[in-house]
Amino acid sequence: MSGIRHTRGKIVLFFIVTILATVCLTLAAIRIGGLDTTYGQLLRGLFIEYDKNVRIIFDIRLPRIVVALLGGALMAVSGLLMQAVMRNPLADPGIIGISSGSAFASVLVTALFPALSPILPIFSFIGGMVAFFLVYILAWDGQITPIRLILVGVAVNALFTGLYEAFNAMTGGSYSGAASIINANIQYKTWDDVRTLAIYAVVAAVLCVIIAGKCNLLALSNQTAHGLGVRVNRLRFLVSILFVLLASIFTAIIGTISFLGLIVPHIGRLLVGSDHKVLIPYSALLGAFIFLLADTIGRSIAYPYEVSASMIMAVIGGPVFIVLLKRSRDIYGS
Amino acid sequence: MEANTPVFRTAGLSYAYKNGPMAVRSLDLSIVPGKITAVVGANGSGKSTLFSLLTGYLKPDDGSIYLKGQDIRAVGRRDFARQVSVVNQYNTVPADMTVRKLISMGRTPYSRMYHYGLTPEDMEAIETAMEVTDTAQFAGRAVSSLSGGQRQRVWLAMALAQSMDTLLLDEITTYLDIHYQLELLHLLKNLNETRGTTIVVVLHDINQAMQFCDEAVVMHQGGLLAAGPVVDTITEDVLERAFQVGVHITAVDALPFCICSLK
Numbered sequence: 195m196s197g198i199r200h201t202r203g204k205i206v207l208f209f210i211v212t213i214l215a216t217v218c219l220t221l222a223a224i225r226i227g228g229l230d231t232t233y234g235q236l237l238r239g240l241f242i243e244y245d246k247n248v249r250i251i252f253d254i255r256l257p258r259i260v261v262a263l264l265g266g267a268l269m270a271v272s273g274l275l276m277q278a279v280m281r282n283p284l285a286d287p288g289i290i291g292i293s294s295g296s297a298f299a300s301v302l303v304t305a306l307f308p309a310l311s312p313i314l315p316i317f318s319f320i321g322g323m324v325a326f327f328l329v330y331i332l333a334w335d336g337q338i339t340p341i342r343l344i345l346v347g348v349a350v351n352a353l354f355t356g357l358y359e360a361f362n363a364m365t366g367g368s369y370s371g372a373a374s375i376i377n378a379n380i381q382y383k384t385w386d387d388v389r390t391l392a393i394y395a396v397v398a399a400v401l402c403v404i405i406a407g408k409c410n411l412l413a414l415s416n417q418t419a420h421g422l423g424v425r426v427n428r429l430r431f432l433v434s435i436l437f438v439l440l441a442s443i444f445t446a447i448i449g450t451i452s453f454l455g456l457i458v459p460h461i462g463r464l465l466v467g468s469d470h471k472v473l474i475p476y477s478a479l480l481g482a483f484i485f486l487l488a489d490t491i492g493r494s495i496a497y498p499y500e501v502s503a504s505m506i507m508a509v510i511g512g513p514v515f516i517v518l519l520k521r522s523r524d525i526y527g528s
Numbered sequence: 529m530e531a532n533t534p535v536f537r538t539a540g541l542s543y544a545y546k547n548g549p550m551a552v553r554s555l556d557l558s559i560v561p562g563k564i565t566a567v568v569g570a571n572g573s574g575k576s577t578l579f580s581l582l583t584g585y586l587k588p589d590d591g592s593i594y595l596k597g598q599d600i601r602a603v604g605r606r607d608f609a610r611q612v613s614v615v616n617q618y619n620t621v622p623a624d625m626t627v628r629k630l631i632s633m634g635r636t637p638y639s640r641m642y643h644y645g646l647t648p649e650d651m652e653a654i655e656t657a658m659e660v661t662d663t664a665q666f667a668g669r670a671v672s673s674l675s676g677g678q679r680q681r682v683w684l685a686m687a688l689a690q691s692m693d694t695l696l697l698d699e700i701t702t703y704l705d706i707h708y709q710l711e712l713l714h715l716l717k718n719l720n721e722t723r724g725t726t727i728v729v730v731l732h733d734i735n736q737a738m739q740f741c742d743e744a745v746v747m748h749q750g751g752l753l754a755a756g757p758v759v760d761t762i763t764e765d766v767l768e769r770a771f772q773v774g775v776h777i778t779a780v781d782a783l784p785f786c787i788c789s790l791k
Contacts, residue, residue: 200624407639421585422634423607
C-alpha cells in the first residue's frame, strides 16, 4: 500500500509537521482577507483595547476559521470510519449520498420550520441514516463490492441532491440558510455555529476514543473477527451510527462536501499506517488542515469573489478519486 | 466438566442456505477432548458449513450444539472465544499490519472497553504463541510481506494467543506447498501432544488425515457417513461412498496410505 514504514518516530514526525502546518495556516488565514492587520494589532485588539477592524475579524473571520478546522476534522473521521465499516476504500459520505440525505433533511427543516434550527443536526442525522440504509440495502448482494457501492451511492446522491435543489428553487432565495447548506458556504458562520459544532465534536471525540481500537477488528474478515469474540454486526452498526452522525453534524452546520472524507484517510494511511488508534486522531488533524486550506484558497484565489471550499475540494478530489478507483484493488491490502 | 464430556456435541443439527438444499442434515456428532479430529468429505458435503456452525458463525435452522455440555446459545461470544480459537481458510488484513500487531489481536476476548494497551498476561500469551509457532523472527514485518506458509503460522499464533484449549481450523493447508503443509500439521500434532489441545481440522487430503489425526468425521451430502477413531472410519468402503471413487488403502513405511482411482 505504501512505501513508508510506519515507525513510531515517523508517526510522531508526521503529527508534529501537520500540527505546525495547521498552526501556520491558521495564522495566515487570520490575516488573509479584505481587512489587513498585523499580529501585534490583532493581539492588542483582542486583549488590550477595542479595535474596530479586529472586532470585525473576530466576529466574521475567526468563527469561519474555527468552523473549517472543526468541520474538516469531523468529516475526515466520518469518511475514515465509513471506509472501516464497509471495508471499502472508496466510501465517502459526500459521494455515496449520506451528506445529500442529511442536506435534504436540513433544507426541509430550515425552510419549513426555522424555529427548529438549534436542533438541526438531529434532523440532519435522521436524513443521513435514511440515505445510509437506502444505499446499504440497495448495494447489498451477499456482500458490498466497491463498484456496486459507488454506483448505488451515486444514484442515491443524485436523488437527494435533486430533491433538495428542487426544494430550494421552489422556496426561492439563493442567500437563504438552505442555500448555504447546499453550497457548503461557511462565509457567514458565527460563534453560535462554532459552539454547536464544538459540542458535537467533543461528544464525537469521546466516542472515537472508545471505538478506535475496535475499528482495527473491522479490517479482518467477518469470520475472523467473530472468532475473536466480536459481535461484528453490532460493532458495524455502532460505528455506522457514529460516522453518519459526524457527517450529519458537518452537513447541518456547514453543508454538503465531497471527497474530503475520501482523500484525508487515504493520505493518513500512507503517512501513519492503518492502525485506527493513530489514524483517527491523525485524520482529524489532517482533515482540519485540508478543509481550512480549501476554504482559505477559495476566499483568496479570486478575491473579492469567493469560491466555496466544496468546489475547491471537488476540483482537487475528482482526479484523486479517479486514481484511487484505478488502484482500489491493492489499496486495502490482501 | 467431566474428563470425557465431548468438547462439542451436536444433536439433530440442520442448516440450509437461502434458496439452497440442506447443507447439513440432522447431524448427531461428538468431538472427543484432547484429540485431533479430521473432518473430511467431498466438495459440497457440508464440511465448511459444519465448521461455521461449530464456530457459531452460522446459526442452526434446527438442532443444538453443546460446548463442553453447555448449549452454545447460552455461551457469550467472548466466553466462547476464550475457550475456542478459529483459523479460517480465507483471511484479510491491512497491508501494513505487522505480525506482532495481528497476533496481539488474539487477546481481544480478554480486552476491556477501551481496548488500549496490553497486560502482562497478554504479553506473555503473545510471546508464547510466537515462540510455539516460530513467528517471533518476523514479528516486526508486515503480514502481507510473508509467504503463504508463514502467514498461516501467524494466523495460528493469533489463535493460540487466545489462550484457549480447543482449536478449529478450516482447510488451512489449501494453497500451501507440501513443505508448508507438513510443517503446519506437525505443529498441530505437537500442540496436541504437549498441551492437550483439542483440534478439529477440515482437511481435503485423506492421507494427511490418516497420518496426523486420531479421530475422523466423514461427511456425505450434509449427513454423517462415519465418525470415530481414524482406523475405524477412514476405510475403503466409507471413502468409496464419500468420494465416489475406487479406494485402496495400503501401508508405506508403516504409515497408512490411500490410493484412489476413478470408478
